[in-house]
Amino acid sequence: MTTAHMTTAHTVHDLRAQVMQWKRDGLRVAMVPTMGALHDGHLSLVRAARAACDRVVVSIFVNPIQFDDAADLAAYPRTLDADAALLRGAGVDVLYAPSAAEMYPPGFATTIRVRGVSEGLCGGARPGHFDGVATVVCKLLMQALADCAFFGEKDFQQVHVVRRMVTDLNLPVEIVTCPTRREDDGLAMSSRNRRLSAEGRARARILPQVLTQCAERIAAGDDLDTALQQARDALIAAGFTSVDYLELRDARDLAPVTTTPTAPARLLAAAWLESVRLIDGVDVGV
Ligand SMILES: Nc1ncnc2c1ncn2[C@@H]1O[C@H](COP(=O)(O)OP(=O)(O)OP(=O)(O)O)[C@@H](O)[C@H]1O
Numbered sequence: 001m002t003t004a005h006m007t008t009a010h011t012v013h014d015l016r017a018q019v020m021q022w023k024r025d026g027l028r029v030a031m032v033p034t035m036g037a038l039h040d041g042h043l044s045l046v047r048a049a050r051a052a053c054d055r056v057v058v059s060i061f062v063n064p065i066q067f068d069d070a071a072d073l074a075a076y077p078r079t080l081d082a083d084a085a086l087l088r089g090a091g092v093d094v095l096y097a098p099s100a101a102e103m104y105p106p107g108f109a110t111t112i113r114v115r116g117v118s119e120g121l122c123g124g125a126r127p128g129h130f131d132g133v134a135t136v137v138c139k140l141l142m143q144a145l146a147d148c149a150f151f152g153e154k155d156f157q158q159v160h161v162v163r164r165m166v167t168d169l170n171l172p173v174e175i176v177t178c179p180t181r182r183e184d185d186g187l188a189m190s191s192r193n194r195r196l197s198a199e200g201r202a203r204a205r206i207l208p209q210v211l212t213q214c215a216e217r218i219a220a221g222d223d224l225d226t227a228l229q230q231a232r233d234a235l236i237a238a239g240f241t242s243v244d245y246l247e248l249r250d251a252r253d254l255a256p257v258t259t260t261p262t263a264p265a266r267l268l269a270a271a272w273l274e275s276v277r278l279i280d281g282v283d284v285g286v
């Protein structure tokens with residue numbers, strides 16, 4: 001696929017001018033919001049976007065207001081040149097890379113808060129995180145005015161927050177979700193994986209293994225609290241330093257599930273390994 005024509009927009013004005021032109025031409029436009037340091041998980045979203053739409057915009061913006069931890073923000077990998085090359089190769093039409101000043105000019109004073117689905121899980125462990133996510137995703141969706149936007153199920157709670165916001169605010173965009181892309185050993189692809197040492201990286205595969213085994217036990221009707229606690233213990237025994245959460249939630253609305261599920265459920269976890277916070281989730285069959 002020749003894709004020499006990817007352009008980069010740094011301003012809302014330039015992005016909108018391009019998207020408006022496409023829409024006047026009757027083209028269907030997709031957006032894929034990211035924070036860069038791209039891997040095949042991101043590219044799987046791009047592939048889905050290309051299959052569904054005529055033109056694809058990928059945004060790269062490390063959104064400061066969704067980080068509750070300054071060290072995490074400072075350590076977040078920034079690899080714009082390599083990212084641009086990957087996106088060009090993947091057939092992306094526009095890379096949207098706004099500056100922090102473009103997104104949050106002096107005087108910026110608005111926060112989008114989605115109650116309910118943003119509470120607990122990552123929202124409990126990272127105070128303010130989903131206010132930052134909802135605010136920036138709302139801005140990105142309104143800036144691009146694309147027809148559809150693509151998000152990964154790895155960030156399962158984020159998908160719920162975004163869907164709730166889009167419904168509540170009547171944003172004219174279709175939200176599409178894509179399954180979690182994994183490394184050969186099962187670890188969910190994540191830009192944070194590259195912060196692990198070789199030993200930590202080898203150990204990290206325990207997280208999806210533990211989740212998969214726990215999900216099988218739950219589906220088989222084992223006692224839920226025992227299965228969850230043994231999964232948390234297994235992570236600590238394997239060298240994870242702490243577990244922010246390992247919980248079973250209703251896959252449709254994230255309501256806590258306290259007995260063997262009778263409706264689609266998702267086992268969700270966030271755990272720390274070598275100062276890196278890994279998240280993952282798997283479906284629990286009913
Ligand atoms: N392994 C994956 N499979 C599918 N989608 C993914 C995967 N990893 C990230 N995504 C999706 O890509 C989009 C951008 O995510 P983001 O830039 O935060 O990447 P990331 O690798 O999740 O980074 P990190 O977890 O370190 O913040 C989100 O919609 C996210 O859910």
Ligand SMILES: CC(C)(CO)[C@@H](O)C(=O)[O-]
Pocket residue numbers: 033034035061063066133136137155158
């Ligand atoms: C959706 C997002 C790009 C908003 O900054 C981010 O939370 C992410 O990369 O998942």
Ligand code: BAL
Pocket residue numbers: 035066067155158
């Ligand atoms: N993938 C979610 C972005 C974050 O961790 O802040």
